[in-house]
Amino acid sequence: MEQKLREHIEKIVPLTDDEFAFVRAHFTVKSYKKREYLIQEGKSVKDAYFVLSGLLMLVYNDESGKQHIVSFAMEDWWESDYQAYHMQTKATMSLQCLEDTEVCCLSLENYRKLCAGLQKMEHFFLRKANGGHIASQQRILSFLTSNATERYQQLIKRYPSLIQRVPKTLLASYLGVSRETLSRLAR
Amino acid sequence: MEQKLREHIEKIVPLTDDEFAFVRAHFTVKSYKKREYLIQEGKSVKDAYFVLSGLLMLVYNDESGKQHIVSFAMEDWWESDYQAYHMQTKATMSLQCLEDTEVCCLSLENYRKLCAGLQKMEHFFLRKANGGHIASQQRILSFLTSNATERYQQLIKRYPSLIQRVPKTLLASYLGVSRETLSRLAR
DNA sequence: TTCAAATTGTGATGTTTGTCACGCAGCGGA
């Protein structure tokens, strides 16, 4: 685990061994089985997660009981219900395993200590947050400019492995179309 | 101008007079008239902008010539084509005035100097970036969970002044529906 | 193995939304 997290961070900010030891001390590692929840709607959100292996989905359940997938989180991705995490409110979304998954957990307290104690890490998180914002804007743009067929093509192109790893019902829920419509897009 | 920018920053990080003088030196103030461009598609993106007064829209023009509004930017908002700004690539979107607008401009070079020179400002931008990411996710959620009528209601509720300030054609373009459909939603 | 649950495809039908066309009102510049 040490190695994966370190390599990930060092893509943006190089660290000395001492610095990484300091960073490392702020994380805990946990394993979850398929179908388990890391975050449940209505409960408090203790951690942000860095995915070492496996696959997660960030899901919003609407009043009528329908599932809407805000995001998938694969290896090397950060995920949480950031609204609830940063504002320390109850989760409005759930974070659930689609596969057995291993994550590094970072509590809000440790996140703040890490930023305060090592400017490099504040810089790292700034870069990640900017990247996340840009990615979300791209997704908004795909809703504005593209129909279901095009959005599906973009998804396949961007994350080819997803198509093998998750049921099409969930892909449909990510794309914002019914599973029947998605089923008919292929052809 | 001094005052507005300072108050805005101090909502997140308090500054001494000296610190603010340092911050202030990294910005320039510019005025634009209605219809003028701050950023044009295909050109390089020099600055990120803090809106002192007026109203901007961040627009993507697709191949077929249709306009898609990624974001409006009102007083106290930050806006740019962040992808092009941070990656130093050509703009894929345009940033245009909907009203006469006054902004504080922050070049990428000055943004970096500011972050490097004053940790408080890196922290400030981290908070802003997190907020931006969260807001974008909320917008994605509204596309996933809501139809045109509901998205329009949410827009009215969230930014009531926009309805008075911008033509409905542009609101439609922000909501991802045709202007005719929007026109028929009201009733 | 065995059986219930999950996954996927597909037909029939209705709703939502886009597109095209037209008319009308308001506004600003020559």
Next chain:
DNA sequence: TCCGCTGCGTGACAAACATCACAATTTGAA
């Protein structure tokens, strides 16, 4: 003043998509 442009509404029709229903296959747990 006149005229062109923009903004807005609305009717008619077509396309995209949702919903409901059913069947076939695969998966996973006891």
